[in-house]
Amino acid sequence: MTAGAGETPAEQRWLVAANVVRWRRYGEDGQELRPGTKSYRGGSKIYVIETYAGAGHEQLTTIGRGRHTGTYIAIDMATRNLHTFRAVPVHSPTVLRLCEEAGVGGCWTNRQDAEELAARLGPLAAGYRTAHWASPHPVPCRCHECLTLSSG
Numbered sequence: 001m002t003a004g005a006g007e008t009p010a011e012q013r014w015l016v017a018a019n020v021v022r023w024r025r026y027g028e029d030g031q032e033l034r035p036g037t038k039s040y041r042g043g044s045k046i047y048v049i050e051t052y053a054g055a056g057h058e059q060l061t062t063i064g065r066g067r068h069t070g071t072y073i074a075i076d077m078a079t080r081n082l083h084t085f086r087a088v089p090v091h092s093p094t095v096l097r098l099c100e101e102a103g104v105g106g107c108w109t110n111r112q113d114a115e116e117l118a119a120r121l122g123p124l125a126a127g128y129r130t131a132h133w134a135s136p137h138p139v140p141c142r143c144h145e146c147l148t149l150s151s152g
């Protein structure tokens, strides 16, 4: 595919996409359930634009459509509230602009780097969920692990 005369080729970057958990455990000992997170609806797709290599990956900077406004926001959130990390090519000028404005190193042009990060974050997120909530799950429970088990 080539751009026509006078057109700039569409910019593309590789980012790590993930989905926000439908329900997260909440409250003392994680015995309550809340849909999505404060900023994002459950199930919404977000892009990871930064990880804190020095401090582990418990927190990620993300871009996604905000729960209340539906417009793109950039916000830090807990990795444990995300799942299904995968590398995706991104063309959205809005997402790419927010990525630039955040001034971080997470807007890859390289597919392989994004794929490697996605492969690392999946198991980490599952581990953080387990580590964060040491107490038994509420009954019934709709957290990511329990939903995944019951739909399988």
Ligand SMILES: [Zn+2]
Binding pocket: 137, 138, 141, 142, 143, 144, 145, 146, 147
């Ligand atoms: Zn559960």
